[in-house]
Amino acid sequence: MSKAVSALQGASYQGYVTVEELGLRGMITLRGDLASAKLKSAVKVAAGVAVPKQRKVSLDGDVGVAWMSPDELLVMVPYEGVEGAIASIDKTLKGQHYLAVNVSDARAVFELRGDAAAEVIAKLCPVDMAPGQFGPGDFRRSRMAQVPAAFWMVDETTIRIVCFRSVADYVFKLLKDAAEPGGEVGHFG
Amino acid sequence: MLILECPCCGVVGEETEFAGGGEAHLKRFGPGSSEENFHDYLFAKENPKGVHFERWRHANGCGKWFHAARNTVTLEVYGTYSAQTYEPPQEIKDKVSAKVPGWSWREFA
Ligand SMILES: [Zn+2]
Numbered sequence: 055m056s057k058a059v060s061a062l063q064g065a066s067y068q069g070y071v072t073v074e075e076l077g078l079r080g081m082i083t084l085r086g087d088l089a090s091a092k093l094k095s096a097v098k099v100a101a102g103v104a105v106p107k108q109r110k111v112s113l114d115g116d117v118g119v120a121w122m123s124p125d126e127l128l129v130m131v132p133y134e135g136v137e138g139a140i141a142s143i144d145k146t147l148k149g150q151h152y153l154a155v156n157v158s159d160a161r162a163v164f165e166l167r168g169d170a171a172a173e174v175i176a177k178l179c180p181v182d183m184a185p186g187q188f189g190p191g192d193f194r195r196s197r198m199a200q201v202p203a204a205f206w207m208v209d210e211t212t213i214r215i216v217c218f219r220s221v222a223d224y225v226f227k228l229l230k231d232a233a234e235p236g237g238e239v240g241h242f243g
Numbered sequence: 244m245l246i247l248e249c250p251c252c253g254v255v256g257e258e259t260e261f262a263g264g265g266e267a268h269l270k271r272f273g274p275g276s277s278e279e280n281f282h283d284y285l286f287a288k289e290n291p292k293g294v295h296f297e298r299w300r301h302a303n304g305c306g307k308w309f310h311a312a313r314n315t316v317t318l319e320v321y322g323t324y325s326a327q328t329y330e331p332p333q334e335i336k337d338k339v340s341a342k343v344p345g346w347s348w349r350e351f352a
Contacts, residue, residue: 108253123305124251180257195252197260197303 058133061162061222069233071168075226079163080136081216082129083122084143086152096146100139101129111193111206120193120206128204128216133158162222164215164229171213173239175205177232184242185210199228247299250323251307264298267310268330268349292316294339294346296331299323312339 058078066074082100086093094105101119103112105127111120120128131139136156143154166174176183179196188194193206198217201224205215217225231237245258254260266288272280289295295315300308308326312335313319321338324331331339331351339346346352 123307126305180260194254195304196256202303 058159061219062226065226067226067230067233069230070235070238071166071170071174071233073174073226073229073233074165074167075222076163076165076214078133079116079158079161080131080133080139081156081158081161081163082131082136082140082143083155083157084127084129084152085125085154086147086150088121088125088127090150092147092150093152096143097127097129099146100142101131106193109193110191113191113206113208118206120204122195122204129154160219161216162219162225164217164225166213166215166229166233167211168233169211170238170240170242171211172207173242174229174232175213175215176242177237177239178228179203179205198225201225245313245318245320247311247320248323249301249304249307250309250325251301252305254301254304256301256304260301260303262300262302264300264308267296267298268351289349291348294321294343294348296348296351298326314343 060075060077062075064075064077066072088105097105097119101117103114103117103119106112106119106121108121111118116132118130122128129139136158140154140156172183172188178198181194181196182188188207190207190209193204195204201217201221203215203217203225205213207213246255247261248255269284272284293314293316295313297311298308299311309323310326311323312321312331322335324335
């Protein structure tokens, strides 16, 4: 078994917002009937948090579950915990119509830290990032310049981004460029 | 630039988050159909100046397909609705009628 590495192996950049690739992260795509009691209990058992409402994320530290679409969740657990989490989902949902797949190595995760974290996103995504429009616990799938990306707000100064691993370098460069000192906009106060 | 509301995830997004999927409510003609029907299904599309019905996909988003009723001249979007229907819902038709009395599009009016 080869040693797993993340796309950018924890690369970081100190701009007017800090950009950091978070290394290996466990991620499971879970599809099924999000309203079913069995699926809710499978998520609770595997990740310890509740199924989030539409366009929300349920978080408990680094563990969390994000609402991806009306029939899809992204379950985030420690990288080493993925196999166990999938096994527990499989057990709870046995006989149901569902899909649980390990997508950890197909994704890259970034974190933005700083008062202007939302501004960096606003530069790159067609999403209203004004305070009151997008806040802690909100989750959004969108487009970051030319590639698909999803992000969520952990707190007012922390935003995490997930994108496809194959475009991790592109996304890192975008974020670095948007966070470059001298590029402050200050529109959000 | 169109502003579309995805009925599947509730996002109100601008056009670049979505992908157009062509004309809505096509009746498909495949193997066993007449050449004329197959030809029309492939090539005879509506290209109206005014009220139009289209399929869209929330490509950079939830990934789901849906329908949109819009105006090709004013770029006004009258509304979006489920992909799981063969015709525009009455509520959407009413919204179009309020703005464009007497409109018609294929067999709908
Ligand atoms: Zn959507």
